[in-house]
Amino acid sequence: MPNLYEQLGGDAAVDQAVEIFYRKVLTDDRISRFFDDVDMDTQIAKQKAFLTMAFGGPNHYSGLDMRQGHKHLVERGLTDEHVDAVIELLGESLQELNVPAELIAQVAAIAEGARKDVLNR
Amino acid sequence: MTEIIYHDAVYPLQPDETVLDALLRNGVDVPYACKTGVCQSCMMKAAAGEPPSSSQRGLKPTRRAQGYFLACQCKPDGRLIVGDAGEVIAARLMEKTPLNARVIRLRFEPESRVDWAAGQFVSLIRGDGESRSYSIASAPVRDGFIEMHVQRVEGGAISPWLHEEAEPGERIRLRGPYGDCFYLSGEPERPLLLACTGTGLAPIYGVLRDALALGHSGPIHLLHGGLDESGLYLVDELLDLAGRYSNLSYTRCVLNGASKPGLVVGDIGELLLQTAPSFSGWRVYLCGAPDLVRLMQKKVFLHGATSQDIHADAFIPKQV
Incomplete structure (x- = not known):
């Protein structure tokens, strides 16, 4: 039985998804302001790391990385509703790539697992 | 081993x-x-x-x-x-020509052979060790010289010296090359968007001349933006190129002034989106003022270009 990452299509699927996902993030009024002043190439590399993790792929990110990486955003008002928006946009991106609903649910559950660290709670 | x-x-x-x-x-x-x-x-x-x-x-x-x-x-x-230290070569200033009231063109003869690409940038190092980065507007291998477009920055360490004191014959050193703003051969049919402000035209002019020399067959859209017409330069050369190559279109964009054929009044960040309904499949090069480059980068991405196909070079002033 292939694991989730393999079922989704591995790193090629991450590359495809990040292009769709990041467009949604940049144009979503709820969260786009958090991405105004970041370098796009750096940000896309980070989004790929996040998607690889959410896809159940190989990663070495710790909860501590997630905490440190979002601390300054929490200070700027990052809350649950923004995390909700990110998970929603991730789901929409995967729908556009015709990923089956049960796999999207698994991805959303992994992303959900990072919520406490992202919000530094 | x-x-x-x-x-x-x-x-x-x-x-x-x-x-x-x-x-x-x-x-x-x-x-x-x-x-x-x-x-x-x-x-x-x-x-x-x-x-x-x-x-x-x-x-x-x-x-x-x-x-x-x-x-x-x-x-x-x-x-x-x-390692990424770049190589250091000696070069001699061959000629110095004004391009507009604030920008000069410098051509340097390298004292050793370099295979640097048009559009990359190098550090220009003066005899006392002071240095600043400038983009390469020529194809060093084909042209045999390294061309730079230098705007005079008030109070700057290098540009006033280049404008007022450096004379042909002056020897400097160059370290490089850096940056990924250069033409890629292969897939010559893909449309190119080349957008720049001010002396961002230097690397863009390099990319454009490389594309034409290497037989790029797809459409090439060049947009050069400035505050007003006096901030633009190489207008006659670019009009001439656009006349000779049917796949090249050249648009000047100014914030202030009156529009006329080939000159549009407006924000280059908005105008570039009118180039095509979507930039899907395009290769994009963006150079110049950092805030505007970052803004254009996002707009072009949201307009359909993939992140891999966007090459941006933001001219960040040296912090002193």
């Missing part, structure tokens, strides 16, 4: 070991994070030797062409010299 040379020290690799692991095992402090080839924190450049293509996955084609690789994914077959 599989080994890497990093900052002049030799590190033999154990079987199946990555460049990153070998450096870390030897106590070398290098940046890294994910160790899975995703975050690109551990990106390095091969000065000599071929990094395996599996260590270049996910990097932009211009980066791959320059030998960049991800240390955490790199298990080299032989000897790999790692």
Whole structure:
């Protein structure tokens, strides 16, 4: 039985998804302001790391990385509703790539697992 | 023997070991994070030797062409010299020509052969060691000289000296090349968007001339923006090129002034979106003022270009 990452299509699927996902993030009024002043190439590399993790792929990110990486955003008002928006946009991106609903649910559950660290709670 | 040379020290690799692991095992402090080839924190450049293509996955084609690789994914077959110090050459100022009230064109004759690409940038180092970065507007191999467009920056360390004191015959040093704003041969039919402000035209002019010389067959859209008409330059040369190459269109954009044929009044960040209904499949080069370049980068991406196909060079002023 292939694991989730393999079922989704591995790193090629991450590359495809990040292009769709990041467009949604940049144009979503709820969260786009958090991405105004970041370098796009750096940000896309980070989004790929996040998607690889959410896809159940190989990663070495710790909860501590997630905490440190979002601390300054929490200070700027990052809350649950923004995390909700990110998970929603991730789901929409995967729908556009015709990923089956049960796999999207698994991805959303992994992303959900990072919520406490992202919000530094 | 599989080994890497990093900052002049030799590190033999154990079987199946990555460049990153070998450096870390030897106590070398290098940046890294994910160790899975995703975050690109551990990106390095091969000065000599071929990094395996599996260590270049996910990097932009211009980066791959320059030998960049991800240390955490790199298990080299032989000897790999790692480093990105650039080479230093001596060069002599050949000529100095005003392009508009604030910009001069400098042409340098390199004293040794360089294979630098038009559109990349180099550090110009004066005799006293003071340096600033400038983009290459010529194709050094084909033209035999290195051309720069230098705007006079009030109170600057180098540009007033270049404008007022440096004379033909002056010797300087150049270190480089850096940056991934250069023309990629292959796929000559793909549309190109070249957008720039001010002396951002220097690398763009280099990319454009390379594209034309290498037989680019797809449409090329050049937009040059300035506050007003006096901030533009090379207008006659570019009009002439646009007249000779039917696939080249040239639009001047100014914030202030009156519109006339070939000159549009408006924000270049908005105007460039009118070039095509979508930039899907396009290659895009953006150079000039940093805030505007970042803004254009996002707009072009949201307008359909993939992130891999956008080459941006923001001219960030040196912090002193």
